[in-house]
Amino acid sequence: MSTSLSVRSAGVMHWRFVLQLIFTLAVCAFMIVPVLMSVLAGLTENYLVGLSSGLTTRWIAEVWGLYADSIWLSIYLALACLGCTLLLGVPAAYGLLKCRKRWAAIIEELLLMPVAIPGLATALALLLAYGQFHGFRGSWLFILVGHVLFTLPFMIRPVLAVMQAIDVVRLEEAASSLGAGAIQRFFTVILPNCTSGILAGALMVITLSVGEFNITWMLHTPLTKTLPVGLADSYASMRLEIGSAYTLIFLLMILPLLTLIQWFGQWAARRASRSVQ
Amino acid sequence: MKSTFATLPQVAHREPVRIRLRQCARTFAGRQGQHTALHPLDLAVEPGETLVLLGPSGCGKTTTLRIISGLEQPDAGGEVWFGDEQVTHLPIEKRDVGMVFQNYALFPNMNVAANIGYGLKIRGYSAEVIRQRTGEMVDMVHLQGLEQRAIHELSGGQKQRVALARAMAVQPRVLLFDEPLAALDAKLRDRLRIDIGQLLRQLGITAVYVTHDQAEAMALGDRIAVMEKGRIAQLGTPQQIYHQPATAFVADFIGTVNRFAILGRGQGSLQVTGGGLPSDYQGDASLLYCRPEDVRICTDDEPVAVRGRVIQRFFLGQSQRLLVDTGAAEPLQVDSSSRQHWQVGDAISLSVPADALFAITGNQTQPHAGEKAESAAGSST
Numbered sequence: 001m002s003t004s005l006s007v008r009s010a011g012v013m014h015w016r017f018v019l020q021l022i023f024t025l026a027v028c029a030f031m032i033v034p035v036l037m038s039v040l041a042g043l044t045e046n047y048l049v050g051l052s053s054g055l056t057t058r059w060i061a062e063v064w065g066l067y068a069d070s071i072w073l074s075i076y077l078a079l080a081c082l083g084c085t086l087l088l089g090v091p092a093a094y095g096l097l098k099c100r101k102r103w104a105a106i107i108e109e110l111l112l113m114p115v116a117i118p119g120l121a122t123a124l125a126l127l128l129a130y131g132q133f134h135g136f137r138g139s140w141l142f143i144l145v146g147h148v149l150f151t152l153p154f155m156i157r158p159v160l161a162v163m164q165a166i167d168v169v170r171l172e173e174a175a176s177s178l179g180a181g182a183i184q185r186f187f188t189v190i191l192p193n194c195t196s197g198i199l200a201g202a203l204m205v206i207t208l209s210v211g212e213f214n215i216t217w218m219l220h221t222p223l224t225k226t227l228p229v230g231l232a233d234s235y236a237s238m239r240l241e242i243g244s245a246y247t248l249i250f251l252l253m254i255l256p257l258l259t260l261i262q263w264f265g266q267w268a269a270r271r272a273s274r275s276v277q
Numbered sequence: 278m279k280s281t282f283a284t285l286p287q288v289a290h291r292e293p294v295r296i297r298l299r300q301c302a303r304t305f306a307g308r309q310g311q312h313t314a315l316h317p318l319d320l321a322v323e324p325g326e327t328l329v330l331l332g333p334s335g336c337g338k339t340t341t342l343r344i345i346s347g348l349e350q351p352d353a354g355g356e357v358w359f360g361d362e363q364v365t366h367l368p369i370e371k372r373d374v375g376m377v378f379q380n381y382a383l384f385p386n387m388n389v390a391a392n393i394g395y396g397l398k399i400r401g402y403s404a405e406v407i408r409q410r411t412g413e414m415v416d417m418v419h420l421q422g423l424e425q426r427a428i429h430e431l432s433g434g435q436k437q438r439v440a441l442a443r444a445m446a447v448q449p450r451v452l453l454f455d456e457p458l459a460a461l462d463a464k465l466r467d468r469l470r471i472d473i474g475q476l477l478r479q480l481g482i483t484a485v486y487v488t489h490d491q492a493e494a495m496a497l498g499d500r501i502a503v504m505e506k507g508r509i510a511q512l513g514t515p516q517q518i519y520h521q522p523a524t525a526f527v528a529d530f531i532g533t534v535n536r537f538a539i540l541g542r543g544q545g546s547l548q549v550t551g552g553g554l555p556s557d558y559q560g561d562a563s564l565l566y567c568r569p570e571d572v573r574i575c576t577d578d579e580p581v582a583v584r585g586r587v588i589q590r591f592f593l594g595q596s597q598r599l600l601v602d603t604g605a606a607e608p609l610q611v612d613s614s615s616r617q618h619w620q621v622g623d624a625i626s627l628s629v630p631a632d633a634l635f636a637i638t639g640n641q642t643q644p645h646a647g648e649k650a651e652s653a654a655g656s657s658t
Contacts, residue, residue, distance in 0.1 A: 166385060173348055174382035174440075176370045178396035178447060188395075192386040 039251070042244035059245035063234070067246065070230035071253075077140060077226060078209040081147040085205045088148070089155030090198060094190065096156070097163050111156060114149040119214025122149060126219065140224045146215035151208045155201035162197030163190075196267065203261040210254060227253075293324035293483045294360040294450045296345060301355035303340050314340045316507045317355070322451075325481040329498030331488060333530070337507040339455060342487045346453050347372045359450055375444030379456040381436040383428045389439050390415070390424040396447035414442035417476075434465045441473070445480075452477070454486040458493065470496055491531050495519070503527045522566075525637055534566045535609050537634075551603030552583040554629055562636035569598060569610040571633035574617070575626050582626040585609065587619050601625055 042060065045053035064071075092111075096104045114122050123146060130145075131137055168190055175185045191198075213228040220229050227250060235243040303315040315337040322328045330338035343349035344357060347369035351357065357365045364372050383392050394411040402410075415424055418438040428436065437457055444452060457473070458466045474497050477484050488494055494501050495515040502512045503526075511523040522528035539562075541548035547556045547565070558565065575582055585603035597615045600608040611627060619625070 167380070167382075170378060170380060170382045171384060173369075174376070174378060174443075175384070175395070175399075176348075176368070177346065177374060177376035177453075178443065179370050179373070179399045180395075181370055184399060188399075189384055189386070193384070 035251075038244050038247045040244075041241055042246070042248040044241060047240050047244070059239075059241045060248065063242055063245045063249060066242075067225075067227075067230045067234070070225045070227055071249070073140060073224065074210050074227035077144060077147060078206045080144050081151055081209040082202055082205050084144070084148045085152050085155040086198070086202070089152055089201065090159055090191075090194070092152075093156045093159040093163060093194075093197075094168075096160055097168060108153075108156075111153045115153055119146075119150065119212070120218055122146065123215045123218030126215075138221050138223070143216055143219050143224055143226065146219050147209045147212055150212060150215060151205040154204040154208060155198075158200040158204070159194055159197040162194050166193055168193065196264070199264050200261070203257060203264060207254060207257045207261065210257070291448055291450065291482075293481055295324045295358075296320075296322040296451060296483060296485065297356075297358040298341070298344065298351075299356040299358070301341070301344050301351035301357065303337075303344065303349065304352055313507055315344070315351075318509065320502065320509070320512075322483055322485060323499075324483055326499045327477050327484040327486060327497055329486045329488060329494040329501045330504055331491060331494040331498075331501050331530075332504035332510075333489060335506075336504040338487045338489075338502075338504045340507075341504070342453055342455055342485055345451070345485055346374055346376055373447075373450045374453055375447060375449035375451070376453045377437070377440050377444050377455065377457045379459050381433075381440045381460075383436055383439055383443070385428050387428070388424070389420060389426050389428070389431070392428065392439055393442045393446050395443060400447065410446055414446045417445075418442045433461050434469060437461065437469060441476075450483070452480075452482050452484040454484065454488075456488055457486075458490070459488070466493075473497065495531075503530060505530075519568075521635060522637060528566055528637060533569050533610055535569065535572065536605075536607065537565045537567070538605070539563055539565060546581045549583060550605040551585050552626075553581045554583065554631075554634065555581045556631045556634055558631075558634065558636070560636050562638070565634045565636055567629045567633050567635070570596075570612040571629055572609065572611040573628045573630065574611065574613055575628045577624075577626050579626055579628060582628045583609070584624065584626050587621055587623045587625055590619055590621060599625070601627065603627075 040051070041047045043055050043057070044051060045056045045058075096107060099107075126142070126146060127137075130142070136142055171189050171193065172185050175189045180188065211228060212226075213232070216226050217229050217232065220226065225233065231243065231246050231250060234246050298318055298320040300317045300319065301315065302313070302317040305312045305314055318337075318341065320328075320341070330341055332338045340349060344351050344355070347357075347364065347367060351365065355365065356363060359372070369376075384395065387395065390411050393414050394407045397407045397410055411424070415421055418441055420435060420438055420442070423431070423435065428439075431439065437460075440457070454473075458469055461469065470493055477497070486494075486497055488497075495518075498515055500512060500514055501518050503510045503518060505524075505526050511518055511527045513521075513523075518527060518531055522531060522534075528534045537547070537549040537554065539547050539549060539558075542558075543553065545555060545557050546553045547558060554565075556565075577584075583603050585601040585608075587599050588602045588608055589600040591598045592615060595615065596612045597617070597619070599611045599613060599619055601611055602608050609627065611625075613619070
């Protein structure tokens, strides 16, 4: 009797599993199919005719010819943004750690503002404040300012979290008791022990900067077009196939970054749980 | 018990230094105005002495240690002296101290050897000297073979040994301990306590040791400063602190005390609740105290005794503690041989030798013991 019971419960389990699997696959399909369609469109000779028109890399080449500058600009911009957020964000996280709880909370809220309010509003504010400085407004530095505003909290937060987890203040006290001055402490103790947070933040910043559209679209000039702005441009004014090929290039750039973020996230969690033990 | 630390004469080649605090106070600005962590404090730690700062949390002991170390500045007017040098305004990295923290505070990005050698490296010693001194330290704290281990691979006791070696590798002027054993389990704590005690005696270095554990304080301290509410309630040798506590707070905090309210005085005896005690005490205190181990269980025909009934019994292994109800507000606590068979409800007669009874002169109104403790604070020897 007990066996029949277990067989029956196994049957129920089995059905539940199958239902869950179907549901999961359906949701995945709902999200992945449009991406695949887009990728296919980018590789199809003539999308209106369909796959029977044949596959080609012509559109990719064409995108590269038209938008290589945008792609390079995006990469430079992301790296510059990373540099700025590192220089600003790591010391800022350290400052937040040291300053009083109440002030730290207020400052963190303020730092999150550019993420919370629409990018268009941020961009508009920047244009109102600095739009009359034409040299600045026309250069890629103007977009960089927008990107740094938007990505800074994504650097500060993981670094701050790591600093809190490993009790950096105590480590610093130990280092100073052994004779290390502030600069020595920063480079021998604080920085090396925060690398997991810094790496996590860095990947996040690059990914967000490469994909940022709202602020950039408002701030760009015809000469300072980034990848996502170029994408919007190509969708609006070119053949569908070119826009789709553009998506393909974008995916090829961003997917490795996302994978790295995942991988580093797990690595950092393992490291943190080890250092707590 | 023999120490597990090997002797290391090289570490102690420096002349021990006297630490002096003059009028060191510390006030923190809180949300509800000012909070005084430490009232103006004068304190001297003799060269080569181990002074233990003992007290409950929030009594100011850690603040005092941090002022000595330089991690904290005293309020204006306070002075910190190491020997003839005033160090009040020197940051900790210039004070040449060694510090051992409660949670080890080892650098997770370095292995055992690199942690121990960190202070030497900062001071710019050659790789050869660092390697040699680190090796000596590793020998001293018996961590041979673990030099290349990562910090997260060590047990709590090993971590604290590394922290100890790291603090001593630089041959500091003074050693400071901030509850170094609090995070360890009881067995390890005892072991390491003995080791640290031996090491401090061997090195003859001036040391300040903060703890809330009275057993640790008595075992390690040449002198103990019992602190309460930002003041020193009593400063003295462990014997003085235990046998002549200056305030009711000290008596209570160090071990257990019994209280007898004096109801009347007879010829060579005192009348107390439940009977009498043989004593020719002539002072004007209305309360006398004694330790549980000084209470003697006597026969029922003893003429002067306190009589009561056993209400609880705790078997402790080497002894047993009896709680005896004598009709007083709180039961008497009595330590007796663990081989005696006492049952709850048994009638019992107790006596206390006259020299084991003591009065507390400092202050007897317990809830405010700290308020007038200053008069007792200077009673050092």
